[in-house]
Amino acid sequence: MWRRLESELAKVPVDLLVLPELAGVDSFWESPVFNDVVWRQAVATHARISDELKHVMAKRIVGTRAVEVDTRRWNETFLWKPECGLVRGRPKAWLPQQEGGWEATWFDRGPGNVLPVRDGELCFAELVCTELMVSTAARRLGQAGVQLIAAPRATSGHARWEVATRMVAIAAGAFVVTANRRGGNLAGGSWIIAPDGDILARTSDDNLIISVEVDLALADAAKQTYPRNVRD
Numbered sequence: 001m002w003r004r005l006e007s008e009l010a011k012v013p014v015d016l017l018v019l020p021e022l023a024g025v026d027s028f029w030e031s032p033v034f035n036d037v038v039w040r041q042a043v044a045t046h047a048r049i050s051d052e053l054k055h056v057m058a059k060r061i062v063g064t065r066a067v068e069v070d071t072r073r074w075n076e077t078f079l080w081k082p083e084c085g086l087v088r089g090r091p092k093a094w095l096p097q098q099e100g101g102w103e104a105t106w107f108d109r110g111p112g113n114v115l116p117v118r119d120g121e122l123c124f125a126e127l128v129c130t131e132l133m134v135s136t137a138a139r140r141l142g143q144a145g146v147q148l149i150a151a152p153r154a155t156s157g158h159a160r161w162e163v164a165t166r167m168v169a170i171a172a173g174a175f176v177v178t179a180n181r182r183g184g185n186l187a188g189g190s191w192i193i194a195p196d197g198d199i200l201a202r203t204s205d206d207n208l209i210i211s212v213e214v215d216l217a218l219a220d221a222a223k224q225t226y227p228r229n230v231r232d
Contacts, residue, residue, distance in 0.1 A: 001208075002052050008209050009057040016122070017056065019063030020181040020190075021129050021152040022075065024049055027184060029154075032102045039073065039106065042066040053080045060119065062150045064092065064128055072108045077126045077152075079117065090114070092128045094135060100185050101154075103130075116146045121216065124148040129155060132164040132178075142172030142228055147219035151178035157187030166197040173222030175214055182208075195222035 002024075009017070025042045028035070046065035053061050061080040066073070067088075077089030091110025095103040114137040116125050125141045127149055141149065149168060155161050161180075169176040173195045182188030191202035192212045201210045222228060 002055075005209065006055050006057075012211065013057035013059070014211050015059045016124075016148070016150070016177070017058040017061045018150045018177045018179045018190075019061065019152060020179045021064050021154040022046075022066060023063050023152075023181070024052065025066065027154065027181065027186065029103050029106045030100055030185070032099075032105060034105050039066070039068075043068055050080065050086050053086075054082065060122070062124075062126060063152050064126075066107075073106065074110060075103070075107045075128065076110075077128065079119065081119075089117070089126060092131065094131045094133075096130050100156075114141065116141055116144045122147060124150060126150045126152065127168065129153045132168055133160070138168040138171035138174075139228075142174055142223060145220075145223075146172055146174050147216045148175040148177065148214075151176055153178055154181040154186055156185060157189055161189075162191070162199075165191070166193055166199070169193040169195055170197045170227065173225070173228040174219050175216075195219050 025045050028038045028042055043066050049065055064075050064077050067076045074091035076091050079087045079089060093110045093112040095107055095109055097104040114125055114135060116123050123145050125146050127135060127137065132151055149172060151165055165176050165178050175195060176193040179190040180188050189203060192200045194200055195218060200212045203210050
């Protein structure tokens with residue numbers, strides 16, 4: 001898939017590429033038993049992720065990776081840009097602990113403050129998988145001027161994921177771009193959503209990589225319309 005990304009984006013480069021959650025490593029968090037060897041292999045692989053990203057024609061790439069900081073194990077967001085490489089973000093704050101996703105076993109929880117990131121003309125944030133469901137950050141991020149929310153996921157195909165991402169877009173008045181892992185119990189299925197919850201594009205078995213040209217001014221204008229204009 002790295003090679004396919006390189007090939008597709010060489011034809012039509014993008015301003016922003018959103019990767020699935022923890023792209024490039026096996027779904028090790030599906031095991032309920034922590035394994036230090038497996039963990040360190042994932043960290044080592046993600047430490048080299050810039051070697052893959054530098055071949056992809058994108059102005060910005062966002063996703064998450066496994067990192068260890070002062071003995072704390074994090075599923076950490078990142079922003080990658082050709083001119084500066086990888087910029088670390090924040091550790092995922094809301095972690096499931098159940099069959100298929102024993103994330104609290106494998107990762108430490110980060111702080112729950114999700115802040116906007118300003119990069120040139122774009123103001124964006126990342127909500128990672130379960131954070132779409134349980135975080136209350138979407139409305140606050142919209143009020144802070146966020147135009148786009150990137151949502152890396154590793155999920156089933158349950159309809160709640162579409163509902164959650166559409167509601168995040170509506171609450172924030174922002175575009176939402178979500179990318180899901182595919183394989184095993186993970187269903188794939190990625191889509192791009194407009195600020196009022198309309199789906200602009202979605203992947204399919206025949207179209208695994210999608211892109212859409214959007215006008216960020218639409219997200220700015222959406223902040224002044226219902227339901228974003230309802231006072232807290």
